[in-house]
Amino acid sequence: PCPAMNCYACPLARFACPIGSLQHYAGIRAMPYYLMGMFGIIGFSFGRAACGWVCPFGFIQELLYKIRTFKIKIPHFFSYFKFVFLVMLVIVIPYLTHESWFSKLCPVGLLDAGIPIIAWNPASGALSGLRHLLGWLYFLKIGILLFIIGLSVVSKRPFCRIFCPLGAIFAIFNKVSLLQINIRKDRCIGEECDMCRRVCPMDISIYKNTSDLDCIRCGRCVAVCPENALYVTPSFRKCKLTETQIRRASSATPDME
Secondary structure (H helix, E strand, O other), X not given: OOOOOOOOOOOOOXXXXXXXXXXXXXXXXXXXXXXXXXXXXXHHHHOOHHHXXXXXXXXXXXXXXXXXXXXXXXXXXXHHHXXXXXXXXXXXXXXXXXXXXXXXXXXXXXXXXXXXXXXXXXXXXXXXXHHHHOOHHHHHHHHHHHHHHHHXXXXXXXXXXXHOHHHHHHHOOOOOOOEEEEEOOOOOOHHHOOHHHHHOOOOOOOOOOOOOOOOOOOOHHHHHOOOOOEEEEEHHHOOOOOHHHHHHHXXXXXXXX
């Protein structure tokens, strides 16, 4: 399985979608040990960093947000909705119905597999005649995708923050992962600066909670902090850094902009 949202309905896909796989095992009522191991290894190692460095749909949302228009801020409590989607649409409903309902509605799958495979639809071969199979569910997914695209233009990564069940899984590990963003509170000036929130693709103020469930470990806050108050380290080195090591860690973080 790929450590990011990846629809394996696409003919070019070489990796399985982790959420699609999880639904499959919920539907057949079996424990996906290999999949759980993958979640554990990535989560305990990097937390939600895969969302910031691997996921193509997250990258698309960031590009859409660069379109010049009015912007809105999504209240932070909406971030907990993704756990509802994880439990209900990915586990409970597939378990009860034996159907992968999140995949049936997933805008990521529609964008990188559903639309291309229908648009391609060669005159001959195994994919011939797929267009006549289109029904209300396909057009419902198009409506969901258009809604996410529109929301991405005016707000930061809405799908990642509100709807993504894979993000919910990795978010659980943010507080215990090996990779951590740390803060020197004696240097941080908080809301007087708030530069970290301005550049954060998830619209969080990292100084309020360095293990925030929405932090995707992109490093932009570390790169722009004018006081060098933020630094990235393995969790077990948090209390052992010297002043020189903190400055070196801050300066070594790439400027993601």
